[in-house]
Amino acid sequence: MKMLDKPCCGLRGTARRRWRALLVLLASALLLGGTARAAESGRYIELLSGAGHADGTGWQASPDGVGGWIPAYAPYPNPTTMPNPRLNSLGVHGDLMWYWPGPGTPGAGSPPTAAHFRYMLDIPPGGLSQLIALVAADDEMTLKVNGTVIGSYRLGDHQQPNTQPIVVPMDLTPALHEGSNEILIDALDTGSYHWVFFDPYNIFAPPTQVLGPTFAGAASLIGDRDDFHGGDAVDSAPKSTHVQDILAVFAASTGEGPGIDMDVAATNAPVGMTHSFTLPAGAIVTSAGVVARVKMTGDNVGNDIIYYNDSTATVNGPSSNVVALFDLLGTEPQFGQTYLLNLNLAKLPLRASNPGATVFGPPDSVLSLLPMLQAQQHLDLVFADDTMVDFSELTVTYTMPGMPAGDLNGDGAVDSADVDIILTGLNTAASGASDPRDLDHDGRITILDVRKLVAGCSKPRCAR
Template sequence: MPAFPTNIAASAARWCRRSFAMAACAGLLLAPAAMAASQRTDLLSGAGRADGSGWQASPNGVDGWIPAYGPYPNPVTMPNPHINPEGVHANLMWYWPGPGLPAPGSPPTTAYFRYQLNLEPGLLPQIVALVAADDQMTLTVNGVTIGSYELAEHMPNGQPEAVVMDLTPGLQPGANRIEIRATDNGSYHWVFFDSYNIMASPQRVLVKLAPVLTSLIGDMDDFHGGDPADTAPRSQHVIDMQDHLVAAPAINLDQPAVNRSVGLSHDATLPDGALITSATVRLHVRMTGDIPDNDVILFNESNVPEQGQASRVIALHDLLGFPPQSGAIYDVTWNLAKTPLRNFTADAVTGQPDQVVNLLPMLKNAQHLDVLLADDTMVDFSQLSITYTTADAAPGDLNNDGAIDRDDLNILLLGLNTVASASNDPRDLDHDGRITVLDVRKLVASCTRALCGK
């Protein structure tokens, strides 16, 4: 297999310049709250540690985990590729249990790597990595596929080239699992992961992010019950609704739900002057009852009288686009900017929802979000993400990151064809009281990047 030459820095730099804006190539972008944090040299690929920290490797991805072997010997790249001219670089790594040094063709030809990254609650960092492998790798974060790499597709002028992958979409507060599956059937095997920008000095690596407020309830452990995080905070409104759901007594997260209800409340305290532009809830659920196709979500504006049907509910059927099936596991996305509502809980969910509403003003006023699922829905976790801007941001900069680009366009599309939140809704660029294609056109016309790209 080809060696990983020291001049990969130049080829990767060219790739960044032609493929990404400088901000997208930044190696470690931290939120303002973490500006003083130390640089994450611990994320760089190389030898793991015996205490289980750092990169760990396995021949099958199930067991046999040992510290990753690094620097992995290669006749040209020893001891490492030195791809960062600023002096921050990673080592090649692979699975090797010993004894001695691996020789060309030493097994295994497929290896698995994992890294446990813990992030403090609050604003999530953006982490962008330069990655490469001989010959193929797939990178995931918390089960979310970030990207794949094929060496044969990244060999300009016969030289291996690193590519940029943004880990941010898979990150969450608390524990994070970075995982790599790599395969090579040739002579030398290696994986490379560098969480720094090869073009920027360490002083330029820490950059302000767009303001995003996140709230995670649960521990993302794939329905493992009995943990402290499974007891969710609940507002008095949630408790009252559960008390009135006589046929659906309350349970905790990660407990099987058959005619039961799971309730929780997200804090959504925003800075003064914040203007919400998007809010979504991600729910990881399992349908544990026999008849889950009428399961619903109740929220701040729902009401459960002591006798009678619950009113203003959200059917899982409407969020999924199809009836939920018994035993199935779903990642349900609830877009608060465009929420389908049904006036009453029904024995069967049929037809279209009664209305589609914008709940962003409700979230702004309440500063919290109630979420109650009934009656056959087991809940692993609930994650609320809120994007906001300020009145002094440029028109169209819906996430207040100093640029008008595809991120702002995507925010606008989340609320397309709904009523604006207020007269000062930053998404209502033409001030007609609605979010429409006319606002989309105005935003695209004002994009600060070519083709409204990242």
């Protein structure tokens, strides 16, 4: 046990269906390629890497990033990167693209060996939603949005044993805004072949609706889901003043080290980050969750904990209001093991203080953080202090005043997705008198609210 005590984390056996589609997508999106393209009603998904247009729309390419912009060439030939028709169920994915001024058809190694790509994305008022891109390149690329570096990719760091590329997700959302946005990719070939791959998705939408969320939500991805590969720009997480203060306490405590980046093995060293998101005026948060991939790397992992917005820490002293990994996993975490942590923020188990060297017994309380998230619109997380973090992803759903009773995700329908939202907060106190989950207005979220919602479903059997 370190000088700063650590609590246990977690919920056990809670159904989290809303994560399944994302996890399946990321698990299957390992091999690149393919030339299939798809359209949706009213919007063609041109954000997918592919051939640009002569009128300057779509992806444009340049040899120097300054001038000479022409439509990107796609599908660019490559003899080693194989198509993956299972990238998603609809076959919607990008083409390999590169700069090619002609004439004729390029080969996989045709010059130039450096290329720059630009996409001008117009987001209408109210159309901004979470946007993540699965990216890869042969051999290197840097992604920028409105001048902000989102992340970098090097093929040599992201390959399967059979040398096929591994796509890396990068979150564009923090740098986007309503109106005109410039997406830039600077790419470099250091080997025989060259190409760039860019496949955007929205956690709240099917593959054919990248920019239009199917329900009201906000999300924040920190890290890059690269299986603990260090040294990437996104491994340095944003941190609030509160997070920095907790890290400073660790640095000043006996036997503890200063805060470290993500994808760095942790031994007596905390990893801190702050998820930020924006809600429209009047929005009412109805559910929230965090998925984080961690590896236990330190010398005393069994009592590791997570700090959040309302946690406190003191130098060489106890901490308060913490989440114990033990509570999240239902068992003591083990050295060398990798876990996918699920934090249900509508029903989070808390320890009033550090549990000591050994965690035992149930948590001291179970608390909903939904009112806090609605008021503060950010989530602080500090993993302490033998926990290596690959990525952390926060998802928040909300509804708006005036929506039908029982429509908890703002999609205009009452269906099984809304049932799932109530179930995540079952047997907890309502957030207040206006909590839309509390359909019977008794101050609690119970099975009676589920029954009342089901009775008002838009379709038979609450079908979506």
